[in-house]
Structures are given as C-alpha cells and as structure tokens.
Amino acid sequence: MSVSEFDRPTRRIAALQGAPGVAIQNVLAGFAQRLARGGLRVAGVVEISRCNDAGACKSLSVKDIVSGETFSISQNLGAGSQACNLDPGGLAKACALVEQAVAAGADVVVLSKFGKLEAARGGLCDAFRAAMLADVPVITTVSQHVTEDWNSFAGPLAEFIDASVEALDAWWDMRRGHDMVSSPAGEARIYQ
Template identity: 55%
Template sequence: MTLYASLPATAPIAALPGEPSAQAQALIADFAQRLAESGARVAGVTQARILDEATGRSRIVLRDVADGALYAISQDLGAGSVACNLDSSELALACASIERRVAEGVDLVVISKFSKQEASRGGLADAFRASMMAKVPVVTAVSPHYVEEWRQFAGPLAEFLAHDLDALFAWWERAQKAQLTGAE
C-alpha cells in the first residue's frame, strides 16, 4: 500500500502559489491564528523578515505559530557576502519542533513553504512527511521555481488554492469533513 492510498480522498494539503512570498506568509499566519482562536490545535511555522538591531540588516526567521518561538534561518555573513546564508541547524530545529507537535496531536500544520531545501528532501520535508503520515491537514506555500518537484513530492494529496482566506476556509471545511467521515 502506498502512502497516498491510506490518506483521505480530499487533498489534505492546501498549497498556495508562493509569490509574492510575504503575502502568502501573511495569509497563512492569519489563517492559522484564526483557526487557533476558534479552538483548533495548530502547529507549524511561517516565514518572516525581521530587522537585526545589532547589524541593521534584515534576517529571515521562521515563527512558530503555537508559541511564537523564532528560528533565525539566515546567518549574517557580513556585508557584500554572496554565499548561501541559510542556517541549516535552525531549520532542523524548526522541523523537529513541528514533528514533535504532530506526534502530540494537532488539527492543522502550517509549513512556511516548499522550496529549494524541500525539493532536495531536506529543510522542512520531514515535517511534511510527519504530517502526511499522521493524516494531519497541511497548509503551505510553494515556490514557483519548484512546482514540478512539489507535484512529485505531494502527488495527489495537494491542491493549489487562490491567495484567499475564503478559499482556505472552504478547503479546511472539506478536510474536516473527510476526517470525520473517514473518507478514503
């Protein structure tokens, strides 16, 4: 039996086109907050930029939607650096946090995005897999540069949605109904 055969027929992954990224992240964060306020157990991370007061430069962080913890996934390599500034240890910590919360039991997981790291099966890919195995619905954004890799990774489990709260809530309603009825 494949992973896909054991999951509900309704796509348990809502994927938003990832550009513009800041808007996708704000929408995902708003959706997560509204669901949490309504009593849903929501876990995961959204991406944001913050100002590093020590350097005056912008840094990329992942913000835990449950407790607000920040994972600084970009390192300051100095002015003029062109090297990759990804802090993979912080990314791994964020991934492990999501996996722990999935194991504890949640209703929804939000994962900031599927991009270069996830396309190569790193980054937050294990958080996606943990959610899929636990049959927990996921909301994410997908980088336009990795749409084909996304389709190979998520297969029939995902559906693209418009950048719209109404579309997310309609998807959430379908996902909940599928879980309640045990539809396969």
C-alpha cells in the same frame, strides 16, 4: 453541498501560490490563529521576512505557531556576499518542534513553504513527512521554482489553491465537510 462534491478525491494538503512571500505568510499566520481560536491544535511555522524594497532578504526567521519562539534561518556571510544565506540549522530546530507537535496530536499543520531546501529533501521536509504519515491536514506555500519537485514529493495528496483567505476558507470547509461525512459514526473529527 452536493453528494458529488464528497465523491471528489480528498486532498490533505493545500499548497498556496500566487501572492508575494510576505502576503502569503500573513494569510498562513492569520488562518492558523483563527483555527487555534476555534479550539484546534495547530502546529507549524510561518516565515518572518525583513526584506528590503529590492527584494534582497538578508534576515529571515520562522516563528513557531505553538510556542511563539522565533528561529533565525539566515546566516551572516559577510559584507558583499551574494550567496544564499539560508541557515539549515535554524530550520532543523523549527522542524523538530513541528514533529513533536504532530506526535503530540496536532489537528492541522501550517508550514511556511516548500522551497529549495525541501526540494533537496532538507529544511522542513521531515515536518511535512510527519504530518503526512499522521494523516494530519497541511497548509503550506510552494515556490513556483520548485513546483515539479513538489508534485513529485506530495503527489495526489496535495492541491494548489490561490493564496487568498477566501480560497483557503473554501478548501478548509471542504476538508471539514469531507472528514465529518466520511468518518464512521462516533469517530467524526470536527474541524472548527
């Protein structure tokens, strides 16, 4: 790795884009599992979707990476409803667990997405803020529809990467290399 790669501004947040929702959540879940197997304290949630072939999602949940607990983030609005059935209460419970894990010393946070609720400063926004304030790396996805809101929220702390295992590995390797080189002697955080 050249010195110039370490001169590049370091981004603490990887925002994945460019794949369908289920595929991108699988990338996040698999990456979180690999980091945890490597000994890192991984906090966060991934989305579990039970969408039909037409893309209609009436049953969404998020799964806490640490406990494995699943929280429904859908509410039953009745037969024939076309309204958004997202349940902010389920996300609030999941968000609180992530905030607790960050406070307990998480090494990395994986958050299912920055979407409509987060753009309105709800949903998982407090989990994002907790990780950012603790200077913990974050891996998430960002809906194309809220890219402008995301840029206003995360600014120079984040960079977009392709929603692939290879791109995420490359970002993590750069993160790990930067943290090991830029930390004072004896204080290097080693990411597996």
